[in-house]
Amino acid sequence: MTALLYRWPAAAEFARTVPKTKFYEHATIGAAVKDAFVADVRRITWAYKLADSTINLPGTTEVPEIQVFEIDAKGDDVAEGVLAAIDKAVRTPIIFENRRGEGSQQEVQMVAAHKQLGNGAPKMGTYFRTEWYSADIKRATLPTAIDLTGLYNALLQPLTPVKNHAGEKVSDVVTRLTTVRKLEREITALERKLRNEPQLNRKVVLRRTLRAKQADLAELTSTSISPAAGDTN
Template identity: 35%
Template sequence: MTLFAWPKKAAFERVVPKSKIYEYGAVGGALKERFVQQVEQITWAYKLAPETLNLPATKTVTEIQVFRVALKGAELDRGVLKAIDRAIPFPLIFELIQGTRIKVAAAYKQSSRSQKGEDDSSRWRIGNYFETCWLPEHTTRQPLPVALDMSSLYEQLLGPLVQNGITRVKEQSSVAEARESPAAIYSVTATSEQPARVTLEQRIELAEAMAAQLKEIEQVKARLGREKQFNKRVAINAELRGAKQKLITLEEERDQNGR
């Protein structure tokens, strides 16, 4: 998984008090406790903007911010990231630091602009979070991808995270099927490349649909394991076959998009 080398010109390095996130991120008591238990420090690390990257802003993406979150342990409630996203009115890329490890996380964040004007953009839609696996903190970083504008850069920064989410679902389903049968019906064929005709939104929808379908399969399996009556087990088995077939269909869609 790629770690990007953020330009030195874009360095911001401002520590963000948790109290500011509480104030602007709609943080309740239970979530505050998670901030206290799980987060050591929040740093606004880089400001990717037209003046720091020489890339033009667009109506949908004027700037991208990189936040570094130092963790007290390996766990982080995704509500913490969402609160930070709510508090900061720009798309965010998170670098999570725990000891000598790092992972990248982000959600697709879209502004809900009113029809009154381009600058009226106080509301945001925040999708599900995608993330990398843990990597050594000193992993070699790669240059930023070539982009024509800020929107294009944002899509290319999120693209590998979304693809990683699709691949992880495929791997999870493959492992689960391999445990049940020597002839697993899922294949693990990961690629970081996507055809130009498949938009970021379509890839996100597919990743979320695959994750939801895998969750449904696991729930049906759990019900099957608890059920003792034969006739009910037959019905649940039929439901399980249908759920697995839906996941196969989603994987076929993913593979077709990759051609």
């Protein structure tokens, strides 16, 4: 079995332990997140730096470098607020590997959010996670890419819970996922209303609306892309 974990190139190894206080200094975080750093995190390691100088893939304006951070957890997980604070303190995109347990019982989980760079603060998307894997499981080689943007997209796409369209960027997937989750909430609410609605004519209207929402959801999660309106080619 090969996990959705990657064998990071030895040439990219950075292996620097980073004090938690560094993230307090570079990010405005509340007391709850500071408490989570103390309660959840044993050690933070800046494990790898994926860059032109280390893996011979050119950086881009979107993705000048990719960092890999290992977070050793004190308990079963690391709060998302902790990951977000680290992400905000480091301008370039980050792939996290959360670790829990000790020795032969140690497990690893890959976590990442799509980070869009711009003139201001980076825009962060939803955090996606793999399942927890045994730390000694076989790892996959890095995806093939021609630059760091391509590599970043290839690393993130398998994490997203919706199917990816051919050639689709991760930013497009994240936008689509936001719509998918909104539709899922609306469908759940409609199903609840339908169960509790006593009037037949009202049930008919609710079923019609529900079917339309379900059709929209199926289209968004399909692997095929419908032609744009007016496109006859």
